[in-house]
Amino acid sequence: MFDSTTKSGNKPNFIDLFAGAGGLSEGFVRAGCEPIAHVEADTAAAYTLRTREAYHILSGRGDLSGYFAYLSGQINRKELYSLAFGSRSSSVINAEIGAKALSGIFDRLDFQIGNRKLDLIVGGPPCQAYSLVGRARSELKMVGDERNYLFVYYAEFLKRYRPRFFIFENVVGLLTARESDGTRYFDMMWALFKNLGYTVEYQVIAADEHGIPQKRKRIILVGRLGKKDGFFPELDKTSTDFLVKDAIGDLPPLRAGKGGALVTSLEKPPSRWLAESGLLSADRSTTWHEARPHNPRDLKIFKKVVNEWNTRGERLSYNDLPETLKTHKNRSSFLDRFKVVAADLPASHTVVAHIAKDGNYYIHPDNAQNRSLTPREAARLQTFPDDFYFESTSGKPSRTSAFKQIGNAVPVLLAEKISKKLVENWS
Known part of the structure; x- marks a missing residue:
């Protein structure tokens, strides 16, 4: 300081x-x-x-x-x-x-x-x-x-x-x-x-x-x-010597619907960017690493979206999905409504408050986890410190409230x- x-x-x-x-x-x-x-x-x-x-x-x-x-x-x-x-x-x-x-x-x-x-x-x-x-x-x-x-x-x-x-x-x-x-x-x-x-x-x-x-x-x-x-x-422009995976890659793997709002210990070593960022807590713990649940159809879509990026480096258009997975009538706009947060890019797309409504635009890049981002992963992209806790009105943890605050x-x-x-x- x-x-x-x-x-x-x-x-x-x-x-x-x-x-x-x-x-x-x-x-x-x-x-x-x-x-x-x-x-x-x-x-x-x-x-x-x-x-x-x-x-x-x-x-x-x-x-x-x-x-x-x-x-x-x-x-x-x-x-x-x-x-x-x-x-x-x-x-x-x-x-x-x-x-x-x-x-x-x-x-x-x-x-x-x-x-x-x-x-x-x-x-x-x-x-x-x-x-x-x-x-x-x-x-x-x-x-x-x-x-x-x-x-x-x-x-x-x-x-x-x-x-x-x-x-x-x-x-x-x-x-x-x-x-x-x-x-x-x-x-x-x-x-x-x-x-x-x-x-x-x-x-x-x-x-x-x-x-x-x-x-x-x-x-x-x-x-x-x-x-x-x-x-x-x-502001001095900073050379890009880190990737998105450097911001979120040390967080424990989760499946959809798993994790929690309270303290999670981080055992995996942080990236150099994280170590130098000043975002890590002294005891290497954090909160709000809680994955939202998803329906089976969306999880199948997530798999396809992530695989398309990780194998071919391409974004999957909604119109390219099998008809059995399509539920939206709008086929002419918002065709990237399912989007992976690519681990191998220097920056993610913008985190906005809509992430509170669904995670389809913020899919985790690891297909083994098959889910959208947790509030903590979104907070990392917004560079909130790991010991920063997002509250609700009632005092009971609210993932929706946390996402909304982070996105805004x-x-x-x-x-x-x-x-x-x-x-x-x-x-």
């Missing part, structure tokens, strides 16, 4: 809006920044943030025994929080950012920020309204959807707290999403941020060009208070790289 400090010598502090499971935040923490608060509407993701906050508190005390007791099922979530927080509250605010809740959120943040000067706001609103897929599936192409305007509330936080910098991330479709009159939402937010006194710079960043084992493109906007430009955190996240190591470069331009 590098010595990231502000001009006053303190670590840069930040709040995370639309925080999700905290991939962006976790990267900034790894880079030495201090989170003041997270605001997240989804209750399960808010619990994930609280559990990770508990991890960092206990880690700061030099004793993670209580955290690992929780991961192994020896204590419950309430007991973990009592151990970490004592009589004080978590800094996580579980609220939907919008007109109704804004005043209450500000009251909480005012208390948590106190007399400190806020250095940074990070986060990005839900991407469905801007994504190409979301628009394709919407009868009205998402025009008029209130989620298009969540950047207006993001701006309210900039207006109130005047941080030195902000980072706004979203899908690349933000560059083309338009209002009914043809106005780009991107231009609307750019003008709004400028009117608040911020100079804004942006880039489309491909995660696989920066050491992430996943093809994932995101637009990153960085705003700086004032008129100075040239501050965008230019920013890769942790990418966020860490952005944070480090941003702090280099802090003056």
Whole structure:
């Protein structure tokens, strides 16, 4: 961890809006920044943030025994929080950012920020309204959807707290999403941020060009208070010297429907990439290595899809399947609906939240296992640390909830790289 400090010598502090499971935040923490608060509407993701906050508190005390007791099922979530927080509250605010809740959120943040000067706001609103897929599936192409305007509330936080910098991330479709009159939402937010006194710079960043084992493109906007430009955190491109199997190959083999959410010991030696990534836990254990069950028809399809890739290096089209295995009436689009995460490529295809609904687009490359990815394998591709636990609303493990949070996240190591470069331009 590098010595990231502000001009006053303190670590840069930040709040995370639309925080999700905290991939962006976790990267900034790894880079030495201090989170003041997270605001997240989804209750399960808010619990994930609280559990990770508990991890960092206990880690700061030099004793993670209580955290690992929780991961192994020896204590419950309430007991973990009592151990970490004592009589004080978590800094996580579980609220939907919008007109109704804004005043209450500000009251909480005012208390948590106190007399400190806020250095940074990070986060990005839900991407469905801007994504190409979301628009394709919407009868009205998402025009008029209130989620298009969540950047207006993001701006309210900039207006109130005047941080030195902000980072706004979203899908690349933000560059083309338009209002009914043809106005780009991107231009609307750019003008709004400028009117608040911020100079804004942006880039489309491909995660696989920066050491992430996943093809994932995101637009990153960085705003700086004032008129100075040239501050965008230019990332050094990383040569590809690893493969997808280096990210997931040390995890124990599983058949469909096997595994579990709690602690799994990892006995196979990690790849060099994993050993150098900083993602491994000290005791070589992890959680959420649990494979979903599949029906016999899908398992037969998985076999064919994996075999086609592993023997010929080709993707199997849905139309090439035997008629006895076809159930979808649509034979003209989404023909790659069954897709293997190829072990011998330097990056997987993008992990998205749809993985929570089925695993057909994320088939494990080992035909002997004959299944889709586990949440932990998806989390590895998103570069979450192995000791990062994904919560549910009830406290009982929910694979669906874990997948959804992982698919919606920013890769942790990418966020860490952005944070480090941003702090280099802090003056």
